[in-house]
Amino acid sequence: MSSYAVDEPIYALATAYQPSALAVIRASGEGSWDLLRPYFSGRLSSGKASHGYISGKDGKAIDEVVVVSYAKGHGYTSEEAFEIMSHGSIAVIKAISGLLDSIGFRRAERGEFTYRAFLHGRIDLTEAEAVEEIVSSRSDRARSDALSRLSGTLRTAALQMKDDILDILASLEVQLDYGEDEIPEDWEFPEERILEIISRLEGIASTYASSRLYSHGALVVLAGRANAGKSSLYNALLKEDRSIVSPEEGTTRDYIESDASIAGIPVRLVDTAGLRKAGGAVEAEGIRRTEEMMESADLIVYVLDGDEDDSSVPAGALTVRSKRDITGIDEGLSFSSVTGEGLDVVIEAIGEALSRDIVHGSDDIRIDSERQRDCLLSAASALREAVDAKSSGYDVIALFLQSSLDSLSVLVGDITADDVLERLFSSFCLGK
Numbered sequence: 001m002s003s004y005a006v007d008e009p010i011y012a013l014a015t016a017y018q019p020s021a022l023a024v025i026r027a028s029g030e031g032s033w034d035l036l037r038p039y040f041s042g043r044l045s046s047g048k049a050s051h052g053y054i055s056g057k058d059g060k061a062i063d064e065v066v067v068v069s070y071a072k073g074h075g076y077t078s079e080e081a082f083e084i085m086s087h088g089s090i091a092v093i094k095a096i097s098g099l100l101d102s103i104g105f106r107r108a109e110r111g112e113f114t115y116r117a118f119l120h121g122r123i124d125l126t127e128a129e130a131v132e133e134i135v136s137s138r139s140d141r142a143r144s145d146a147l148s149r150l151s152g153t154l155r156t157a158a159l160q161m162k163d164d165i166l167d168i169l170a171s172l173e174v175q176l177d178y179g180e181d182e183i184p185e186d187w188e189f190p191e192e193r194i195l196e197i198i199s200r201l202e203g204i205a206s207t208y209a210s211s212r213l214y215s216h217g218a219l220v221v222l223a224g225r226a227n228a229g230k231s232s233l234y235n236a237l238l239k240e241d242r243s244i245v246s247p248e249e250g251t252t253r254d255y256i257e258s259d260a261s262i263a264g265i266p267v268r269l270v271d272t273a274g275l276r277k278a279g280g281a282v283e284a285e286g287i288r289r290t291e292e293m294m295e296s297a298d299l300i301v302y303v304l305d306g307d308e309d310d311s312s313v314p315a316g317a318l319t320v321r322s323k324r325d326i327t328g329i330d331e332g333l334s335f336s337s338v339t340g341e342g343l344d345v346v347i348e349a350i351g352e353a354l355s356r357d358i359v360h361g362s363d364d365i366r367i368d369s370e371r372q373r374d375c376l377l378s379a380a381s382a383l384r385e386a387v388d389a390k391s392s393g394y395d396v397i398a399l400f401l402q403s404s405l406d407s408l409s410v411l412v413g414d415i416t417a418d419d420v421l422e423r424l425f426s427s428f429c430l431g432k
Contacts, residue, residue, distance in 0.1 A: 025084045172398055
């Protein structure tokens with residue numbers, strides 16, 4: 001973690017680098033108050049907002065600001081820190097940043113504030129990950145789940161399971177303290193208790209796929225032959241006229257895409273060129289791209305023109321019939337882009353198709369990190385090996401129990417390699 005030196009004060013713009021009503025520049029590190037004081041006309045007091053002017057080294061005022069300061073042990077990083085709320089002019093941002101550069105502050109790396117919060121015990125690793133997950137959340141479900149993890153639900157569960165395993169290990173190590181001929185015969189392998197812990201570990205791990213769906217979204221591709229009604233469905237799902245709709249076949253020559261929310265799931269919705277014998281090089285390229293997009297899709301919604309034969313529908317695709325107002329077909333999934341009939345059912349079916357293979361688990365805690373899933377499954381696997389080795393020596397069982405504890409320690413960050421930390425925190429946005 002050489003780039004995350006903690007022996008110098010840091011700063012970063014915590015809001016977007018663009019003109020706005022307000023900008024927030026945050027700083028943290030030992031001695032940061034003393035560095036700022038000569039250039040701020042207000043009074044720094046922990047947990048208080050102070051109004052005043054920031055001035056440059058020449059004594060000229062840069063901007064009228066509000067500074068919120070935090071004494072050591074308080075605030076986000078648990079270091080001495082402050083946040084400057086200025087006007088959101090690019091010129092003001094540059095001037096304040098230039099001042100901080102010149103008086104002893106270093107520009108923070110991505111995720112460095114959260115790294116310091118983790119380092120000082122303000123948050124554990126699961127809560128640190130939740131910070132970035134909240135920032136990048138694309139749905140209410142993803143935001144709510146990340147906020148739950150930030151409040152410590154996963155950490156609390158992990159620590160409880162660690163305590164349970166430690167109790168078992170402690171009782172086992174009592175047996176190891178005896179000589180081979182002195183081992184009491186009243187210790188019984190707590191298989192039921194261990195299986196309960198395994199069930200909870202695997203239950204939380206199983207929520208990973210569901211959480212990823214709600215946080216990262218899915219690729220949904222609308223496909224079908226030319227003039228089948230794909231663009232009409234595309235516009236209806238977006239509730240705006242994004243794709244050209246015309247009786248003329250081959251209107252869509254290339255795919256177009258938009259972000260949308262379907263049944264609460266964030267999706268990248270793609271309207272594609274109609275599948276037919278191409279009428280020229282441009283349309284042929286569009287069809288090739290359609291086929292390529294279909295191969296990458298999490299879900300293909302294949303649109304059929306009314307009573308069109310369904311023999312061309314690829315395996316696994318969701319079949320939807322268009323022009324319901326003309327054909328009168330209301331069996332299966334069908335819709336009318338003119339009257340809106342059936343659209344709500346189509347939307348519900350898309351949501352169900354995207355989540356049909358999802359295992360939601362039996363626990364209220366949901367995870368959105370591959371690292372967390374791997375740690376949980378590793379802990380569960382070690383406990384299963386302990387169960388399999390229950391007839392072996394106590395020392396073998398103890399090794400598997402300790403391995404499970406180590407995996408849970410990695411989960412919360414008690415044991416973490418520097419390269420893992422750097423990779424994790426460097427994915428954060430600046431100012432976090």
